[in-house]
Amino acid sequence: MADNCVAIAKGKKESIVCKLSSTAKETVQRNRHILAKIIQVVLLLGKQNIPFRGHTEERSNCIAVLQSHAQTDPMLANHLQNGNDNAQYTSPEKQNELIILGADQVRQQIISECRNSYFFAVMADEATDFSTKEQLSICVCFVGHNGEQFQLSEKFIGFVTCSSIKGVQRKLRPFAKLWT
Numbered sequence: 001m002a003d004n005c006v007a008i009a010k011g012k013k014e015s016i017v018c019k020l021s022s023t024a025k026e027t028v029q030r031n032r033h034i035l036a037k038i039i040q041v042v043l044l045l046g047k048q049n050i051p052f053r054g055h056t057e058e059r060s061n062c063i064a065v066l067q068s069h070a071q072t073d074p075m076l077a078n079h080l081q082n083g084n085d086n087a088q089y090t091s092p093e094k095q096n097e098l099i100i101l102g103a104d105q106v107r108q109q110i111i112s113e114c115r116n117s118y119f120f121a122v123m124a125d126e127a128t129d130f131s132t133k134e135q136l137s138i139c140v141c142f143v144g145h146n147g148e149q150f151q152l153s154e155k156f157i158g159f160v161t162c163s164s165i166k167g168v169q170r171k172l173r174p175f176a177k178l179w180t
Contacts, residue, residue, distance in 0.1 A: 034079045038089050041065045042098045052095050062095055103158075110140065110155045117142035118150075126162060134162035 041062060045052055053060040070077035080088070088094075114120050120142035129135050138157040143150055 030075060033075055037069055037076050039098060053092055063090060107157060113144060114140050114142045117144040119143045136160045136162050
C-alpha cells in the first residue's frame with residue numbers, strides 16, 4: 001500500500017482518480033462520436049428527402065444507413081450490436097427528437113437572417129392536409145445584402161394547424177410561438 005502511494009506521488013503510477021477520469025473522458029468521446037454519426041445520418045436522410053422509417057424499425061432507412069456506416073466504423077458497429085437498448089439513440093422517438101432539434105436550428109437561422117435584413121414580409125397560405133386538418137403554411141420573404149449586392153430570399157418557416165378558417169379576427173398566438 002505504501003509502495004503504491006510513493007509510486008503515485010513520484011509520478012510512476014497513475015492514481016485511481018486519474019484512471020476514473022480518463023475512463024469517463026473516453027466514454028464521453030465515444031458517445032459524442034456515435035451521436036455525431038447518428039446526426040449525420042439524420043441530416044443526410046432529411047436533405048435527400050428519404051423517409052426515415054419503413055414498415056418495421058429493423059428495416060428502416062435510418063437503421064440501414066447506420067449499418068452501412070458501421071461497416072467502416074468499428075465504434076459505431078460495436079454500439080449498434082452491443083449497446084444498451086435504452087441508449088441506442090436509434091428509436092423513432094429519438095429520431096423525431098433529432099429532427100425537431102435540427103428544424104429548430106434551421107428556423108432560428110432563418111429568423112436571424114430575417115431580423116438582419118432591410119425589409120421582410122410574411123406570407124401565409126392555408127391548405128387541407130391528408131387527414132382533413134387545415135394547415136397554415138408560413139413563409140418569410142426578405143431582402144438582405146451580400147457585400148454590395150442585394151439578395152431576395154424566400155424561406156419556409158413551418159406549418160401551423162388552424163383551429164378555424166372562418167375569417168374571424170384573432171390574436172396571432174400560434175404564429176408568435178414560431179418567433180420565440
